[in-house]
Amino acid sequence: MPLLHKIAVVVVIAAVVAGLWLPDRGPDTTADATRAAGRGPAPGGQAGPTRGNDPAAPASRPAAPSSAPPATVGPATPAAAAAKANELGQIPVIMYHRIIDNPELSLDRSTAEFREELVRLARTGYVPITAGEMVSGRFNVPAGRHPVVLTFDDSTPGHFALDPQGRPKAGTAVAIIQEVARQYPGFRPTATFYLNQELFGLAGQESAGLRWLLQNGFELGNHTLSHKDLSTLSKAAVQKEIGDIESKVVSLTGTHTATLAYPFGSEPDKRQWAERKEGAYDFKGVFLAGWKPSESPFDEKFDHLAISRVRSEGKIKENDCKQFCSTAWLDRLDAAPGERYTSDGDPHTITFPRAEEDRLAKELRGRGRVY
Numbered sequence: 001m002p003l004l005h006k007i008a009v010v011v012v013i014a015a016v017v018a019g020l021w022l023p024d025r026g027p028d029t030t031a032d033a034t035r036a037a038g039r040g041p042a043p044g045g046q047a048g049p050t051r052g053n054d055p056a057a058p059a060s061r062p063a064a065p066s067s068a069p070p071a072t073v074g075p076a077t078p079a080a081a082a083a084k085a086n087e088l089g090q091i092p093v094i095m096y097h098r099i100i101d102n103p104e105l106s107l108d109r110s111t112a113e114f115r116e117e118l119v120r121l122a123r124t125g126y127v128p129i130t131a132g133e134m135v136s137g138r139f140n141v142p143a144g145r146h147p148v149v150l151t152f153d154d155s156t157p158g159h160f161a162l163d164p165q166g167r168p169k170a171g172t173a174v175a176i177i178q179e180v181a182r183q184y185p186g187f188r189p190t191a192t193f194y195l196n197q198e199l200f201g202l203a204g205q206e207s208a209g210l211r212w213l214l215q216n217g218f219e220l221g222n223h224t225l226s227h228k229d230l231s232t233l234s235k236a237a238v239q240k241e242i243g244d245i246e247s248k249v250v251s252l253t254g255t256h257t258a259t260l261a262y263p264f265g266s267e268p269d270k271r272q273w274a275e276r277k278e279g280a281y282d283f284k285g286v287f288l289a290g291w292k293p294s295e296s297p298f299d300e301k302f303d304h305l306a307i308s309r310v311r312s313e314g315k316i317k318e319n320d321c322k323q324f325c326s327t328a329w330l331d332r333l334d335a336a337p338g339e340r341y342t343s344d345g346d347p348h349t350i351t352f353p354r355a356e357e358d359r360l361a362k363e364l365r366g367r368g369r370v371y
Helices: 003-021 029-037 078-082 111-123 131-136 173-183 206-215 235-253 271-275 318-324 326-335 354-359 362-367
Strands: 093-096 126-129 146-153 192-195 219-222 259-261 285-287 350-352 368-370
Touching: 111 126, 111 173, 111 326, 131 146, 131 219, 131 259, 131 285, 192 259, 206 219, 206 235, 219 235, 235 271, 271 285, 318 326, 350 354, 354 368, 362 368
Parallel strands: 093 146, 126 146, 146 192, 192 219, 219 259, 259 285, 350 368
Antiparallel strands: none
16 A cells, blocks of 8 residues: 555544544534523523423423434324414514604604504404513414514613502503503413613612513513624623623513514624623524514524514505515415414414425424324
8 A cells, every 4th residue: 555545544543533532622512402492501590581490481492313213293183273273384573662652763653553553463363472482482372373572672661661559651562562452352461672771761660660570471681781783892892782781680680581682683793692601691592673574483494593573663665664564564464374373272282284394393393283
């Protein structure tokens, strides 16, 4: 054997031996998958609002051993088929900013417009769930109904305030959500509030206010301390922006947030800077400021670190809202109901038409049901 060939053989053998004995220096994909599924510990050992035995705790996508045959998708129940369930359909994640009586800025919505949109959702069969519940895949929506996620950015006073009796102040988003829920039983009074340092302008009532929200079925999310564009910041600055508001929320409530919404929808240079920092934060989902509904969390294409949202707005010319804001998308889903998520009524199964089977995430096939 030529000398160079002998040397090559020796090098290959040495590399194989090293691979067997040396620790893996690459990314810990198992740990990353575990964190994404919500099975890892909360930062600093503290349980977040969607962890532990809470039904909103992020659901796992258990990876089957590579040698195991693919799980079989079973038949749907007659009731699920009758409901035309499609749990691989799209979920509207609606993005709100200021809610005020008389809008001043382009992203503002009037209290009347907000109420009108909620009433439309209630009348057309939508049931609010939280951002954390959606990411987890653990939510319980009645058969034939459709999940929707109401998200509020920037924690402004129009979102939430307490009156002298300790109740939500009239005219705030929280008060209006509760009023619509009373008017339309089945419309669950919940939403996710993405917090900045202003914390609704509660001024001395921060702890009481945030705890009231958690105790009454609402969810808190992270929107960074001062709403800077993360795409312009260093790793240290990104982690400080996210970590400082997270620390403040934990100090006021005793719980971590489960999800993050990027200011301006802008990602940092590296996603992992925002996703997790040991002992500070560990998000199960990250939301953009997008222009379309989200994929189902059971869809193979669902990316828990880049979840789309839809701006709340009518069919106006600005920013292509005639096609891509909430009114346009709700019209489109009403006209094509097969494209939206319709529940089978059983949180333990994932039901869909047979034609959609290829979209189901492979690790979830055991829960799949077709008709």
